[in-house]
Amino acid sequence: xxxxxxxxxxxxxxxxxxxxxxxxxxxxxxxxxxxxxxxxxxxxxxxxxxxxxxxxxxxxxxxxxxxxxxxxxxxxxxxxxxxxxxxxxxxxxxxxxxxxxxxxxxxxxxxxxxxxxxxxxxxxxxxxxxxxxxxxxxxxxxxxxxxxxxxxxxxxxxxxxxxxxxxxxxxxxxxxxxxxxxxxxxxxxxxxxxxxxxxxxxxxxxxxxxxxxxxxxxxxxxxxxxxxxxxxxxxx
Amino acid sequence: xxxxxxxxxxxxxxxxxxxxxxxxxxxxxxxxxxxxxxxxxxxxxxxxxxxxxxxxxxxxxxxxxxxxxxxxxxxxxxxxxxxxxxxxxxxxxxxxxxxxxxxxxxxxxxxxxxxxxxxxxxxxxxxxxxxxxxxxxxxxxxxxxxxxxxxxxxxxxxxxxxxxxxxxxxxxxxxxxxxxxxxxxxxxxxxxxxxxxxxxxxxxxxxxxxxxxxxxxxxxxxxxxxxxxxxxxxxxxxxxxxxxxxxxxxxxxxxxxxxxxxxxxxxxxxxxxxxxxxxxxxxxxxxxxxxxxxxxxxxxxxxxxxxxxxxxxxxxxxxxxxxxxxxxxxxxxxxxxxxxxxxxxxxxxxxxxxxx
Numbered sequence: 001x002x003x004x005x006x007x008x009x010x011x012x013x014x015x016x017x018x019x020x021x022x023x024x025x026x027x028x029x030x031x032x033x034x035x036x037x038x039x040x041x042x043x044x045x046x047x048x049x050x051x052x053x054x055x056x057x058x059x060x061x062x063x064x065x066x067x068x069x070x071x072x073x074x075x076x077x078x079x080x081x082x083x084x085x086x087x088x089x090x091x092x093x094x095x096x097x098x099x100x101x102x103x104x105x106x107x108x109x110x111x112x113x114x115x116x117x118x119x120x121x122x123x124x125x126x127x128x129x130x131x132x133x134x135x136x137x138x139x140x141x142x143x144x145x146x147x148x149x150x151x152x153x154x155x156x157x158x159x160x161x162x163x164x165x166x167x168x169x170x171x172x173x174x175x176x177x178x179x180x181x182x183x184x185x186x187x188x189x190x191x192x193x194x195x196x197x198x199x200x201x202x203x204x205x206x207x208x209x210x211x212x213x214x215x216x217x218x219x220x221x222x223x224x225x226x227x228x229x230x231x232x233x234x235x236x
Numbered sequence: 237x238x239x240x241x242x243x244x245x246x247x248x249x250x251x252x253x254x255x256x257x258x259x260x261x262x263x264x265x266x267x268x269x270x271x272x273x274x275x276x277x278x279x280x281x282x283x284x285x286x287x288x289x290x291x292x293x294x295x296x297x298x299x300x301x302x303x304x305x306x307x308x309x310x311x312x313x314x315x316x317x318x319x320x321x322x323x324x325x326x327x328x329x330x331x332x333x334x335x336x337x338x339x340x341x342x343x344x345x346x347x348x349x350x351x352x353x354x355x356x357x358x359x360x361x362x363x364x365x366x367x368x369x370x371x372x373x374x375x376x377x378x379x380x381x382x383x384x385x386x387x388x389x390x391x392x393x394x395x396x397x398x399x400x401x402x403x404x405x406x407x408x409x410x411x412x413x414x415x416x417x418x419x420x421x422x423x424x425x426x427x428x429x430x431x432x433x434x435x436x437x438x439x440x441x442x443x444x445x446x447x448x449x450x451x452x453x454x455x456x457x458x459x460x461x462x463x464x465x466x467x468x469x470x471x472x473x474x475x476x477x478x479x480x481x482x483x484x485x486x487x488x489x490x491x492x493x494x495x496x497x498x499x500x501x502x503x504x505x506x507x508x509x510x511x512x513x514x515x516x517x518x519x520x521x522x523x524x525x526x527x528x529x530x531x532x533x534x535x536x537x538x539x540x541x542x543x544x545x546x547x548x549x550x551x552x553x554x555x556x557x558x559x560x561x562x563x564x565x566x567x568x569x570x571x572x573x574x575x576x577x578x579x580x581x582x583x584x585x586x587x588x589x590x591x592x
Contacts, residue, residue: 012310012349012356032457033464035480036473069461069473070304071417072341076424076431092306109467113305117466125296127264137468140475140510142552147572147583154574159547160275161267168291170262170271178294181319184367191312198307229469 002053004060008090017086021045027074027084037233039067041074041084048087060095063233066106096197102205106233108225111202114195115217122183125174130156130163137226249430253387254377258289259329261320263336264297266498266530272547273498273532274335277381280535284395285388290327295320300338304462311363314346314356318364322372332375333384337497340380341418344426347374378426380419382496382531386428386436389443397540400446402491403563408447409491413437414481414504416497417457437494440531444538446491453484458500459507478507482526486519492527492558494534504528509552512589523590525553537564544571556592568592 001009008014027041028034034041044064047055059065068088075083092101101107121127130152135141148155153163162169186192206213206221213221258281266274281287298320303313324332334340350357364370385392393399400409415434420427429435438448459477464470481504485493495501508525512518520526528551529537536546543564548555549571559566572582585591 012353032459032477033461033473036476066463067473069457069459069464069477071457071461072422073417073455073457076421089306093309096306106470109463109469110305110307112467113302113463114307117301117305118307121297121299121302126267127297127299127301128268130268133268140471140506142506142509143584143586144550144552147581148550151574151580154578154580155550156271158544158573158575159272159550160545161271168293170267170274172293174296175294178296181368181370182296182316185315185319185363186308186312188367189311189315189363190309194307194309194312225469226467227469234472 002051002056004053004056004094005048005051008048008056008094011090011093013086014090017083017090018045018048019080019082021049021082022080024079026077026079027082030073030077031068031084032071032073033067033069036235037067038235039064041068044084044087044091045082057100060091060098060100061103061107063104063106065091065095066104066109067233096194096201099197099201099204101198102201105225105228105230108202108205108228110198112222112226114198115222118195122179122186125179125182126171130171248425249428249433249435251379251383251426251428252377253379253383254331255387256287256331257329258287258331258333258384259324259327259375260289260291260381261295261298261332261334261336261339263334263339263498264301265502266335269502269550270498270530270533270547272545273530276532276536276541276546277335277385280392280532280539281384284539285391289333290329292323292327295323298334298336298339298342300336300342301462301466303342304338305466306463311359313342314349314360315363315367317343317346318360318372319368319370321374322364322368322370324375325371325373330373330376332378333381334378335381335498337380337416337419338499340378341422343378344423347378348423350374380436380496382436383428385531385535386439389440392535392538393443393445396444396538398538398562398564400441400444400538400562402561404561408445409561410449410489411441411446411492411494412449412451412454412485412488412490413441413494414454414458414496414500416495416500419496437496437531440534441494444534449485449488449490451485451488453481456481456484458497458503460499460503465503474503475507475510478503479511482508482511482519486526489521490526491561492529492555494529494531496531498530501528501530505551505553509586509589513587516588518589520553521557523588524557525589527551527553527555527558529555537562540564542566552586552591553589554592
């Protein structure tokens with residue numbers, strides 16, 4: 001067994017996700033990502049089973065592993081109880097651990113996710129927060145969201161939320177002790193380490209590109225990876 | 237097939253849903269975009285059904301979106317979930333009710349994993365203790381908030397003022413439902429009706445007098461896809477998935493879309509707006525969109541709650557065509573006012589999608 005397969009097998013999702021694939025292609029037939037992207041989950045299972053280290057490393061450096069939407073429709077339909085979505089999660093974890101994720105356009109986007117969903121989770125206790133959801137970055141929110149954001153406290157009050165308030169309720173201020181516990185959990189379980197890894201390799205890639213890079217969401221590298229699309233990801 | 241045989245077969249698709257004494261875990265997405273839905277859920281349980289439900293202040297994100305965007309390891313997620321269970325234990329409850337389908341799927345996944353790999357549960361307990369000095373008991377019952385509404389759907393309808401019937405024609409409204417991928421696609425036996433015959437929303441629609449419309453892409457993903465929406469460059473995937481559903485459902489002229497997951501109503505509402513801006517296409521009648529409701533909003537309407545108390549003014553697709561069909565009164569003058577009647581102005585109109 002190749003070292004890379006041994007490494008993948010350390011991930012419980014890899015072991016659970018791949019039994020005996022019969023290459024029937026049912027996963028590809030049901031997959032929403034396969035319909036949109038140049039993506040074939042059946043081929044992922046084939047490549048992984050090959051135990052070809054060179055091929056698997058190529059996969060870890062590719063856009064391919066970042067196309068899946070993790071809807072897990074493949075789990076329902078596979079006649080052999082495989083789940084390509086779980087294999088993808090193991091591949092993405094390893095791609096980040098080894099720093100290969102910055103070799104692909106879609107992989108580089110992990111910094112965006114870390115700087116938004118990741119940091120908001122630790123700062124507020126919520127994976128998203130209305131102050132940061134702007135129609136500049138999320139134009140599909142539409143004029144109704146601009147109205148809400150322009151009157152955020154009043155609208156949240158009207159809707160029965162407890163926005164930034166003490167006690168229970170929607171969008172309450174989560175107590176500092178709870179946020180401290182969340183941070184401590186990230187520290188002892190490898191959450192912070194994954195964040196640091198994403199930052200370290202992203203910084204190296206930004207330096208390689210000669211793009212500015214700082215801790216905010218306003219730098220050349222972040223702006224670039226948030227919207228970059230080379231146009232060869234999809235079927236048309 | 238004999239009726240008895242059918243009943244036996246159907247038993248495989250049932251799930252146990254606790255009757256009372258719930259610990260409520262809120263949803264990040266629902267709190268941001270549909271906070272009134274969570275308020276309504278608690279109101280229905282406490283005031284209409286006289287149930288004991290604990291509204292906890294100390295729980296956080298379950299890290300479900302972080303987990304499915306792959307920025308946190310499974311050890312982090314299962315330990316955060318262990319902490320949520322610790323809060324339930326601390327509060328003296330055993331029935332855990334998440335308000336989010338991603339969370340529900342993840343809680344199910346972690347509990348299944350612990351059952352089949354006890355060493356992972358041991359690891360979670362050790363990590364939680366190391367981080368917080370907390371201990372926990374696993375829930376005796378795990379039910380999504382929609383499961384609770386489903387369980388009491390007939391009681392709600394019995395107390396209700398309205399039904400899903402067109403007041404002009406007297407015929408049932410046509411409703412499409414979208415249950416959200418992680419409700420039952422991963423662990424079918426944990427959802428009402430499983431992955432093949434999901435009934436959690438269909439049961440509500442039928443109980444409330446409506447007619448469920450089957451359509452080819454009924455089970456297709458709304459297109460959230462986690463990273464496929466969070467990152468702007470990927471949103472083509474997201475909008476294309478929703479568009480595939482709209483194109484598939486619109487020939488059946490649905491009166492509204494009923495949703496289960498907190499993200500799906502957001503996407504199915506907002507992508508209708510975006511498609512109208514990008515391509516000039518609208519999917520409802522006369523240039524309007526197809527209204528999209530959460531299950532809490534639907535239950536609230538049936539019970540006769542004010543549409544603006546339910547937060548329906550914050551949908552980009554106007555709900556008034558649906559309210560008119562049912563005969564639910566609404567005050568156009570108070571739609572965009574604050575709690576004490578403050579004038580908050582009005583949102584601008586989209587350039588194509590018609591709104592009230």
